[in-house]
Amino acid sequence: MAMALLGRAGNMLTTLPEESDLIFVTTCTFLKDARRELLRRYDVLKRFGKRILFFGCAADQETATEIRGLKDVLFVGASCLNSLPDLIRRKEGLFSGKKDFLYSHPRVLSTFPHAYLKLSEGCSNFCSYCTIPFIRGRYRERSPDSVLREARQIADMGIREIVLVSHDLAGYTEMESLLKKIAGIKSDFWIRLLYLHPAHIKRSLLTLIKNEKKILPYFDIPVQHISDPVLARMRRKTTEKNIYALFERIKKEIPEAILRTTLLTGFPGETEKDFSKLIRFAGDLEFDYLGVFAYSREYPAAAASFPGQVSGKTKQERKKKLLRFQEKIVLKKNRRWLNKTVRTLALKKNRCRTWFQAPEIDGETAVEGRLLKPGNFYKLRITFARGYELAAE
């Protein structure tokens, strides 16, 4: 969107910093690690001697003081998107206290053959560990018409995978009717849903995913924990019983479903018993993909002030233990693909993504013995599967 707006205002876009007058950086400052990474990128980029603009979270997160203290950077908040071309012309930054921005703009696509399509901004769930509601503001939805218009636009541009995203995708009010309309667009593409809050997934959504061929049976459901006392302190609005029931229903109704989740280790007050439950849960569900994060103490999220903060060492040890446990599951599980013919989307002549690999997070598949046309769909046979490493022909 920012690129499209800047392009329309007469700016030339380039991916080469040395050719540019201004280096535009979309920022994520959600966690300490992301802020450290952004500072590292800043150190690299400033060597080009160009003006640098940080767009998005770095401007919107008041507590990211180590970033906002950078004197030679222009900051523009996400809410100020419409003013971006003007601000750049005037060499000014703009913070905005307002968190009411909701876009409906033309796009420049830089991720072919997939494109992200955002349904909403912000979040009102206020999970106690999370700063998103403070950075992005409360949840507000785009209208179904606005989303559908954009879906048609990106389908017309030849996009083969539309990835629906939101901080709370399952919370979108008219989710099912919107999905049906997007699936009805006359073009060949997949639809993938990312970030489904476990407390907001309706039975009717599962039925739709089961019956609508264009929607991939790929379930990205971040549960964060399974122990009830921890879930309650996290303010996740769900319980161990409900989470197990949800996954059992998915597995029963859609046996080919791919399951992805993220788990948090070392949340304040997490005991060894809570952690053992987490390990058992990972073993019971045998997730296809599992992201594990050590809890990061982020103000002004409520949990930053909770008693019982767990030491950094313990958080990391638990994270490593969970990841090692998952490695064994993946080694065993992914062998099931060997010699199976699966639907894939070509990325390069010799690379593709299978339908069960989400862009940017699940890796890619190497292709041997034939040349593919990027952006085309192929049915390929998996010839090698070791952990997350796959090859096909």
Ligand code: SF4
């Ligand atoms: S639902 Fe997700 S984005 Fe919203 S507060 Fe909870 S963790 Fe943060």
